[in-house]
Amino acid sequence: MAARWHSLSSRLFLLLLLALQPWGHAYPQANNESQLKAAYLVNFLKYVDWPEATPTATICLFGRDTLGGYLAPYETRSIAGRELRIRRVTGPDQMGDCQLLFIPESEEARYGAVLRWVERLSVLTVSDAEIFTRQGGAIALVRAEGRLQFDINVAAVSAAGLKPSSQLMRLARVVIGAAK
Amino acid sequence: MAPHGTAMNKILKHAAFLVAFQMGGATAGWCADLVEELSLEDLTKTEITSVARKTQSLASVPAAAFVISADDIARSGAQALPDVLRMVPGIEVAQIDNGRYAVTARGFNGRFANKLQVLVDGRSIYHQTFSGVMWEHDVIALNDIERIEVIRGPGAAIWGVNAVNGVINIISKHSAQQAGGFVETSIGTQGKLGLYGRYGGALSENTTWRASVQGRHAEPSKQFATGTDSEDRLESSLFDMRLDHRLGGGSDLAVWFNATRSALGDLIRVPVAPGGVFTENSRQSDASQVLAGRYRWLTAAGIESSLQLSLNSSSIELEKYFREERKTYDLDYQGRYTFASHDVLWGFSHRTSSSSAQTPGSLISLRNHDVTQRTSGVFVQDDWTLIPEKLQLGLGARWDNTNIGGSTFAPSATLIWTPSRVDTLWAKYARAPRMPSQGENNVTMWTNFQPGGASVFTRVVAGTQTLRAEKMEGLELGYRTQLSSGFNIDASVYRYRYSDRISSERGGLDASGFPNVIQNVNICNCSAGWVSGAELSADWQVLPVWRLQLSYAWTRIQMDEATDPVVQADGKQTEQSTPHHHGSLRSQWNIAPDRQFDAWLRASAGYQRLNAPYTEMIKVPGYLTLDLRYAQKLGKDFEVVLSGRNLVGPTRIEYVSDYVASVPVKVGPSLFLSTRWKF
Numbered sequence: 001m002a003a004r005w006h007s008l009s010s011r012l013f014l015l016l017l018l019a020l021q022p023w024g025h026a027y028p029q030a031n032n033e034s035q036l037k038a039a040y041l042v043n044f045l046k047y048v049d050w051p052e053a054t055p056t057a058t059i060c061l062f063g064r065d066t067l068g069g070y071l072a073p074y075e076t077r078s079i080a081g082r083e084l085r086i087r088r089v090t091g092p093d094q095m096g097d098c099q100l101l102f103i104p105e106s107e108e109a110r111y112g113a114v115l116r117w118v119e120r121l122s123v124l125t126v127s128d129a130e131i132f133t134r135q136g137g138a139i140a141l142v143r144a145e146g147r148l149q150f151d152i153n154v155a156a157v158s159a160a161g162l163k164p165s166s167q168l169m170r171l172a173r174v175v176i177g178a179a180k
Numbered sequence: 181m182a183p184h185g186t187a188m189n190k191i192l193k194h195a196a197f198l199v200a201f202q203m204g205g206a207t208a209g210w211c212a213d214l215v216e217e218l219s220l221e222d223l224t225k226t227e228i229t230s231v232a233r234k235t236q237s238l239a240s241v242p243a244a245a246f247v248i249s250a251d252d253i254a255r256s257g258a259q260a261l262p263d264v265l266r267m268v269p270g271i272e273v274a275q276i277d278n279g280r281y282a283v284t285a286r287g288f289n290g291r292f293a294n295k296l297q298v299l300v301d302g303r304s305i306y307h308q309t310f311s312g313v314m315w316e317h318d319v320i321a322l323n324d325i326e327r328i329e330v331i332r333g334p335g336a337a338i339w340g341v342n343a344v345n346g347v348i349n350i351i352s353k354h355s356a357q358q359a360g361g362f363v364e365t366s367i368g369t370q371g372k373l374g375l376y377g378r379y380g381g382a383l384s385e386n387t388t389w390r391a392s393v394q395g396r397h398a399e400p401s402k403q404f405a406t407g408t409d410s411e412d413r414l415e416s417s418l419f420d421m422r423l424d425h426r427l428g429g430g431s432d433l434a435v436w437f438n439a440t441r442s443a444l445g446d447l448i449r450v451p452v453a454p455g456g457v458f459t460e461n462s463r464q465s466d467a468s469q470v471l472a473g474r475y476r477w478l479t480a481a482g483i484e485s486s487l488q489l490s491l492n493s494s495s496i497e498l499e500k501y502f503r504e505e506r507k508t509y510d511l512d513y514q515g516r517y518t519f520a521s522h523d524v525l526w527g528f529s530h531r532t533s534s535s536s537a538q539t540p541g542s543l544i545s546l547r548n549h550d551v552t553q554r555t556s557g558v559f560v561q562d563d564w565t566l567i568p569e570k571l572q573l574g575l576g577a578r579w580d581n582t583n584i585g586g587s588t589f590a591p592s593a594t595l596i597w598t599p600s601r602v603d604t605l606w607a608k609y610a611r612a613p614r615m616p617s618q619g620e621n622n623v624t625m626w627t628n629f630q631p632g633g634a635s636v637f638t639r640v641v642a643g644t645q646t647l648r649a650e651k652m653e654g655l656e657l658g659y660r661t662q663l664s665s666g667f668n669i670d671a672s673v674y675r676y677r678y679s680d681r682i683s684s685e686r687g688g689l690d691a692s693g694f695p696n697v698i699q700n701v702n703i704c705n706c707s708a709g710w711v712s713g714a715e716l717s718a719d720w721q722v723l724p725v726w727r728l729q730l731s732y733a734w735t736r737i738q739m740d741e742a743t744d745p746v747v748q749a750d751g752k753q754t755e756q757s758t759p760h761h762h763g764s765l766r767s768q769w770n771i772a773p774d775r776q777f778d779a780w781l782r783a784s785a786g787y788q789r790l791n792a793p794y795t796e797m798i799k800v801p802g803y804l805t806l807d808l809r810y811a812q813k814l815g816k817d818f819e820v821v822l823s824g825r826n827l828v829g830p831t832r833i834e835y836v837s838d839y840v841a842s843v844p845v846k847v848g849p850s851l852f853l854s855t856r857w858k859f
Contacts, residue, residue, distance in 0.1 A: 032721050035215045069662040113478055135430075
């Protein structure tokens with residue numbers, strides 16, 4: 001038994017050693033997924049038109065904040081001519097001046113309520129669960145084929161009085177809610 | 181043993197070499213500033229080869245909370261749910277045999293540790309006969325878990341009675357995420373076999389379903405003392421189904437059906453007068469069927485509501501000694517309304533659980549063979565934002581009433597201060613009750629044997645009066661920070677006071693059978709003490725493709741001095757039965773988009789446990805051990821996984837079982853080969 005065990009373990013480690021080969025990539029690698037999500041939120045502000053011009057562009061984070069630290073480097077920067085602000089919100093009263101609202105997947109149980117709160121506001125709603133756009137959210141960040149991509153619910157974007165750029169539409173992985 | 185030791189040394193050298201190679205192989209990663217400059221098109225093309233991080237700092241979560249993601253579970257190499265929980269700071273996991281575990285949070289571990297609430301999709305799996313979770317009974321397949329939320333410390337205000345030291349909330353994947361087919365097979369040393377299969381589909385655009393099956397098998401472990409086979413052969417099977425229906429307007433319906441069956445042998449040690457202690461095989465069989473439904477809806481006024489009903493029919497048999505059939509009905513309503521600065525949560529719950537038990541033989545006897553327990557509770561919680569984005573006060577209260585054990589009240593208050601976007605400090609005060617189990621109220625059982633000129637047999641006798649709930653009250657302070665975009669730290673300290681803790685005191689002495697003497701001990705609410713501790717977890721994205729996670733916990737129990745010698749002895753044993761330190765370090769490395777290498781270093785201090793049914797203490801040694809996992813994708817939909825557990829350090833025991841006393845078995849190295857196929 002000891003001999004077999006030794007032989008088996010040696011083979012296991014030899015296999016592991018053989019696996020340790022460097023690997024190149026054609027595309028840049030992000031430090032982590034949350035950084036990518038933060039970068040997406042900032043970029044969405046550049047590719048959507050809001051009905052009213054405002055001096056600031058505010059990204060609001062709802063519920064369990066997992067992106068606040070990753071958005072901090074962008075704060076006070078100029079995005080499409082507006083100064084970027086980051087805020088954490090917990091209820092409907094605080095969402096009136098949000099341009100973009102991020103609802104993390106861990107708050108999935110509250111999608112319905114939060115979407116109701118911003119129903120009459122010009123707020124771009126974003127989450128990181130695929131199911132979000134099917135529940136009436138505007139944009140879902142989706143991990144697919146080893147990349148972070150996004151789906152768009154056009155009906156939700158229009159209902160918020162927002163106008164997505166053609167580039168945003170072209171780059172979306174899936175577009176739903178389009179009028180026939 | 182020498183050859184085995186030599187093999188261990190070589191494995192250790194290999195491991196050291198691998199770690200060095202990882203360090204040496206470090207290359208400059210893409211730095212944060214460049215991500216900030218990426219265009220939208222660049223973002224859609226960026227490969228995610230980084231280790232997924234869903235266990236990030238949850239800055240707004242008011243408690244020592246730790247989230248285990250589905251990816252963490254897959255990369256842990258764990259075969260059973262308790263082994264996954266080892267990565268949480270403050271959760272003590274000790275393996276008893278092939279299927280049995282002792283799991284607790286912040287002290288008081290036991291075969292049925294009774295101060296931890298465990299929920300699957302909101303359903304409590306806390307067993308009322310034993311006041312604890314039967315971990316050998318698979319309640320959900322690991323592949324079906326979306327995440328596990330672990331909240332250490334008292335959570336009774338929302339989660340209900342028995343959430344004294346913590347809450348473990350297991351959330352299953354939405355069936356829309358599990359479309360198509362999936363098969364996982366695994367084969368391991370010690371005759372371990374595992375099979376998991378799943379298929380999911382859509383009945384309509386708004387209706388999805390998923391069905392999964394799982395089977396696990398293991399050949400017996402070796403007895404620690406003698407090296408011969410024990411009796412813990414494991415057979416476990418599980419069928420699980422979930423259906424989700426979206427109704428629109430924020431409403432949805434979820435239905436679960438779950439049927440599980442397991443059989444696990446045990447070499448138990450039975451004190452029998454006259455004669456002493458006999459060792460024999462007693463096979464334990466468990467079966468459970470659950471049907472549950474949850475309806476969530478949103479009213480026009482904006483109230484979020486959830487109503488959940490579940491029916492559970494279960495049975496357990498400890499061959500020759502104990503049989504029980506139980507039916508449990510649960511109703512849970514929760515409402516939530518967010519307005520102005522307030523986020524108000526309220527709820528009502530009711531449970532009716534009826535059991536019928538038989539106890540052949542003389543080891544165990546029952547005062548009542550048929551018991552029906554009804555428990556109702558209401559709670560309210562308000563999270564009040566005092567200063568937006570800076571200061572939040574949470575106030576909660578819960579009332580519960582049961583026909584066995586009376587009423588309890590559990591208040592809590594939490595203050596959360598977020599001085600900056602990356603810093604959170606919190607202080608939490610809470611009280612939590614722990615309802616006595618039906619076993620504690622009802623069972624008379626032979627527990628100990630002390631040989632000598634007069635051989636003393638100890639018998640625990642159920643009291644004539646119903647036991648009161650145990651009480652706990654305590655304070656927790658915590659700090660959470662993000663030092664850089666890839667480095668998070670989470671620390672907490674706590675001090676809890678326990679009173680009316682259930683123990684047993686000296687009762688009558690029966691010397692009529694001299695030289696065999698029977699010492700009765702009576703169960704009572706007669707113990708009290710303090711638990712103090714500290715916990716630390718750190719999460720470091722060292723490189724885009726490399727992540728390290730550290731967890732560490734320190735725990736100390738100080739029981740009050742007692743005049744009764746049996747209570748005093750129990751207090752001392754409890755103090756000595758807790759490892760003061762335990763921790764783990766996990767490394768996850770994405771070698772390439774199709775290759776993963778994971779390492780998990782785990783350590784625990786040693787401790788003393790009663791060598792039940794004997795009365796002397798036995799040393800459970802500390803350990804440092806290593807798990808490794810290598811996964812390789814072959815094509816888009818097929819994956820091969822090699823994993824090894826407990827690869828370094830001596831063969832050991834992690835626990836000595838007390839109720840029921842059993843022969844300790846070895847925990848040693850094991851290897852697994854798994855295949856995962858998606859279609």
